[in-house]
Amino acid sequence: EIVMTQSPATLSVSPGERATLSCRASQSVSSDLAWYQQKPGQAPRLLIYAASTRATAIPARFSGSGSGTEFTLTISSLQSEDFAVYYCQQYNNWPPLTFGGGTKVEIK
């Protein structure tokens, strides 16, 4: 099973600042990596797939990069609606599909 590790667990950022979230896979997942955003009481929302492709209707301030075992989600200028928990997920070597433990982006 591929283990996904996200860091940091919590990221404190001021509105308008840049946020950088990391995700590491225990073995290569190529570019089969997705990022999701989840707000309290809501279902996850797909942000990025194939490591760097924005999903439908996702703002350009969200960008993904990386391949193999190291991945990054960058939010270029945090808006109030971006404070949430973010999860990475690999779909290269499965079952099982595996998720990272999440990074909570909170207001500084």
Next chain:
Amino acid sequence: EVQLVESGGGLVKPGGSLRLSCAASGFIFSTYSMNWVRQAPGKGLEWVSYISSSSSFIYYADSLKGRFTISRDNAKNSLYLQMDSLRADDTAVYYCARDRVPVAANDALDIWGQGTMVTVSS
């Protein structure tokens, strides 16, 4: 509008059973693989099960040890999860989620339902 709506959650005693349903609309359900993903209170996301578009391929998380059964009825645009021998650690919100690309073997999950809460407690 593309939509998934779960139902069937509730309170059940340890050892009991529950059947979750997921109603799909706004897309050609029969062409997409589907998944169940759960989230225990205050915890992260855990993949539970996958079923291919024609039910030819079915997979489960090892932790379930044969207690859960996924199925689908393409004529009714519906996905199901039969959960037996429920335990306290099965307590979670259960989401159904669609694979992004039709017919593909593996992909991101692009459409999620709102979730249904399952509580296992005596």
